[in-house]
Amino acid sequence: MNYYFPLHLNGGNRGCEAIAKGSAIVLGEKKESLIGLSSNIELDIRLGLDKYVTMVPQKKWSYFQRLNMIIFKLLHHDFYVRRCKEYAITYNSFLDNISTKDVMISTGGDMMCYNDNQVIYTVDKIKDKGIKAILWGCSMGEENLTPRKFEALKKFDIIYARESLTEKFLLSKGLNNVICYPDPAFILDPQEVELPPFFSTNSVIGLNISKMILKNDSSLLEDLYLLIQYILDKTDCQILLVPHVLWKGQDDRLLSNMLFEKYMSSGRLHVLDSTRYNYCEIRYIISRCRFFIGARTHSIISAYSTCVPSLALGYSIKARGIAKDLGLDDILIVNSVEYKNGNLLKSFEYLMQNENIIRTHLLTIMPKYKNRLKEVKGVINYLLK
Numbered sequence: 001m002n003y004y005f006p007l008h009l010n011g012g013n014r015g016c017e018a019i020a021k022g023s024a025i026v027l028g029e030k031k032e033s034l035i036g037l038s039s040n041i042e043l044d045i046r047l048g049l050d051k052y053v054t055m056v057p058q059k060k061w062s063y064f065q066r067l068n069m070i071i072f073k074l075l076h077h078d079f080y081v082r083r084c085k086e087y088a089i090t091y092n093s094f095l096d097n098i099s100t101k102d103v104m105i106s107t108g109g110d111m112m113c114y115n116d117n118q119v120i121y122t123v124d125k126i127k128d129k130g131i132k133a134i135l136w137g138c139s140m141g142e143e144n145l146t147p148r149k150f151e152a153l154k155k156f157d158i159i160y161a162r163e164s165l166t167e168k169f170l171l172s173k174g175l176n177n178v179i180c181y182p183d184p185a186f187i188l189d190p191q192e193v194e195l196p197p198f199f200s201t202n203s204v205i206g207l208n209i210s211k212m213i214l215k216n217d218s219s220l221l222e223d224l225y226l227l228i229q230y231i232l233d234k235t236d237c238q239i240l241l242v243p244h245v246l247w248k249g250q251d252d253r254l255l256s257n258m259l260f261e262k263y264m265s266s267g268r269l270h271v272l273d274s275t276r277y278n279y280c281e282i283r284y285i286i287s288r289c290r291f292f293i294g295a296r297t298h299s300i301i302s303a304y305s306t307c308v309p310s311l312a313l314g315y316s317i318k319a320r321g322i323a324k325d326l327g328l329d330d331i332l333i334v335n336s337v338e339y340k341n342g343n344l345l346k347s348f349e350y351l352m353q354n355e356n357i358i359r360t361h362l363l364t365i366m367p368k369y370k371n372r373l374k375e376v377k378g379v380i381n382y383l384l385k
Contacts, residue, residue, distance in 0.1 A: 001033070001101050001102055001103065002033050002034070002035055002098075002101075002102045002103075003027060003029065003033060003034050003035070003102070003103050003104075003105050004035050004036075004037075004094070004095075004097070004098045004102055004103070004104050004105065005020065005023070005034070005035065005036035005037065005053065005105050005107055006037045006091050006094050006095060006104065006106070006118075006122050007037075007106055007107050007108035007111070007118060007119065007122065008020050008036040008037060008038060008053075008107055009038075009039055009108075010038050010039045010040035010041075010043055010044055011040070011043055011044050011047040011049060011278070011279070012040060012043060012245070012246045012247045013244075013245045013246070013247055013250075014244050014245065014246075014274070014278070014279040014282060014296075014298060014299075015185070015244065015245070015279075015296060015297060015298035015299075016107075017044070017047050017049060017278065017279045018184075018185035018188060018279045018298045018301070019107050019136075019137060019183075019184060019185060019298075020036060020049055020052060020053055020107065021048075021049065021052050021053075021185075021188055021279065021280070022183070022184030022185040022186070022187050022188050023105065023107065023136065023184045024052035024053055025052075025184070025187050025188070026184045026187060026373050026376050026377060027376075027377055027380075028377050031050070031051065031052055031053055031054050032054055034052070034053045034054060035053070035054045035056060035097075036049070036053040036054070036055050036056065037056055037058055037091070037094045038055045038056065038057055038058060039058045041055050041056075041057040041058075047278040047279070048278055056094060058090060058094075059090075059093060061089060065089050069085060069086065069089070072085050073085075079115070079116075080115075080116045080120075080148065083116075083117065083118075083121075084121055087118050087121040087122070088121075090118075091118065091121065091122055091125070092125070095122060095125050095126055098126055098129075098131050099131070100129065100130050100131055102131060102132075103131070103132045103133070103134060103384065104122065104123070104126050104131055104132070104133045104134070105133075105134050105136045106119055106122060106123060106133060106134065106135050106136055106156070107136045107137060109135055109136050109137035109138035109139060109160070109162070110137065110138070110139045110140075110297070110316070110318055112135075112138060112139070112140040112144055112149055112153075113139060113140050113141075113144045113316050113317070113318070114144075116146055116148045116149060119135070119149075119152065120148050120149060120151075120152040123135075123152050123155050123156060124152065124155070127155045132157045132384055133155065133156050133157055134156060134157060134158045134159075134160060134380065135153070135156045135158070135159045135160065136160050136184075137160060137162045137183055137184060138159050138160060138161050138162065138166055138170075139161070139162060139163065139166045139316065139317050139318035139321065140166055140169065140170075140317065141165070141166070141169050141316075141317040142169060144317075145173075150173065153170070153173075153175055154175065154177075156177060157177060157383070157384060158177055158178075158179060158380060158383055158384070159175065159177050159178045159179070160179055160180075160181060160376070160380075161178055161179070161180045161181075162180075162181065162182060162183040162318070162321070162322070163180070163183075163317075163318060163320075163321025163322045163324065163325050164180055164321060164324065164325050165317050165320060165321035165324060166180075166317060166318070166321055167179075167180040169317075179379055179383070181372055181373060181375065181376050181379075182322075182325070182369055182370065182372055182373055183297075183298075183301055183322070184373065184376075185279075185298050185301050185302075185305075186301060186304075186305050186369070186370050186373060187370060187373045188279070188280055188283065188305075189280065189283075190280055190281075190283040190284035190287050190302075190306060191278070191280035191281045191283070191284055192284050193277065193281045193284055193285065195285065195288060196240070196270065196272075196285075198238045198240075198270065199238075199288055201238075202236055202237060202238045202268075203235075203236070203237045203238070203290040204237060204238045204239070204240050204288070204289045204290060205231060205237045205238070205239050205240070205289060205290060205291045205292070205293070206240050206242050206285075206286050206289035206291070206292040206293070206294070206303070206308075207239055207240065207241050207242065207292075207293045207294075208241070208242045208243070208244050208252065208292075208293070208294040208295055208296050208299040208300075209224070209241070209252065209255045209256060209259070209295055209313075210244075210245065210250075210252055210255070210295035210296055210313075210315075211250070211252075211254070211255060212250075212295065212315050213295045213313050213314075213315045213336035214255070214336070219339060219341050220336055220339045220344065223339075223341065223342065223343070223344040223345060224259075224344065225262070226344075226345055227344050227345055227348055228259065228263055228269070230345060230348070232263070232266050232268060237268075237290065237291075238268050238269075238270065239263075239268060239269045239270065240270050240271075240272055240285075240289065241256035241259060241260060241269070241270065241271045241272065242256075242272045242274065242282065242285070242286065242294075242299060243256050243271070243272065243274045244274065244282070244294075244296040244298065244299040245296060246274060246275065252274075252296070253271070253274070256271045257271060272285065279298070279302075282299075282302065283302035283305070283306065286299065286302045286303050286306065286308060287302070287303075287306035287308060289303070289308055290308075290309075290355075291308065291309050291310065291311070291351060291352070291355070292308045292309075292310040292311070293310070293311045293313065293348070294310065294311075294312060294313065295312075295313040295315070295336075297318050297319065297322070300312045300319070300322075301322070304322070304326060304362065304366070305366065305370070307359055307362035307363045307366055308359075308362075309351055309354075309355050309358040309359050309362075310332070310351075310358075311332055311333075311334060311347050311348060311351050312332065312333045312334070313334050313336050313344075314333045314334065314335060314336060315336045315337055319333055320333055325369075326362070326365065326369065327361065327365060328358070328361075329350075331346070331347050331350045332347060332350070332351065332358070334347050
């Protein structure tokens with residue numbers, strides 16, 4: 001039996017890298033039995049993913065396929081129907097290799113927070129052939145559900161929710177195929193690298209910012225400026241901006257560089273060159289921070305897993321759910337969707353005042369929390385019998 005991962009995409013999103021590596025460890029299979037589709041195989045090899053998963057390059061579109069796609073879009077106006085044509089070109093040759101002895105693992109679990117997409121297409125395609133499928137690391141709430149998604153959810157043999165808010169929501173919809181365990185990335189160990197020199201002289205506050213949390217509310221950006229100025233005025237800490245997604249259109253470096261230029265004269269703001277580091281190396285750097293403030297889920301998971309007192313800039317159910325399951329106070333999740341002026345600074349002040357309490361709490365609960373991931377393989381084997 002092999003496990004197929006059609007929705008890995010590539011490690012330009014370090015969260016995708018984290019899920020692939022963590023999933024390989026959780027499943028406990030040799031890499032020959034774990035087969036992932038990569039849209040940037042050179043990058044994935046450089047990040048070391050090929051040591052965990054057998055990577056298969058995504059086929060490039062031919063000229064005629066591109067031309068056909070343009071014509072198809074002119075004739076069809078339904079967004080999902082148009083996307084399905086693209087998905088067929090991208091995924092069908094990979095999905096055709098999966099047999100009824102195998103399992104498809106849809107690692108695009110939090111993609112269910114967004115528009116109808118390839119999570120639906122791929123499970124529809126393989127269930128027509130009677131192949132088992134797992135939705136892996138799923139996060140979603142009522143606001144994300146569509147009729148197409150609901151039908152897709154029913155087709156999965158197992159839905160692995162990564163936090164209890166999603167589990168509760170899915171169970172409320174009458175789904176009986178749901179299990180709940182931590183995100184597989186929690187199982188990864190930091191990989192030691194040489195730290196930037198400013199780590200040796202001052203405490204460092206890590207900061208990951210995504211345009212996803214700023215798209216609805218400029219007041220959060222204004223409060224982010226106030227927070228940075230507060231840190232510069234009231235502490236002697238250095239600030240390290242940590243880009244975590246480097247994809248075109250979602251690149252964290254754009255905001256990071258903008259903030260760096262704004263505060264460059266302070267000499268205390270720095271941008272990590274994340275292109276030089278894989279996920280576990282970035283985790284090590286985050287682990288050496290005194291505090292961490294993160295928007296990207298897998299950046300904040302690195303902080304939590306290494307017991308760094310942290311503030312999540314949450315834009316979806318996944319941030320709230322993970323923090324809840326870790327027993328963290330609500331004030332440590334800044335709601336970026338319904339943001340209220342002053343909340344960011346208020347939460348950061350709470351973080352500083354309760355630094356030792358939060359760190360001790362994480363040190364106490366984290367071993368047991370991570371240890372739950374050792375149960376996943378046995379549960380999956382039992383449920384797929």
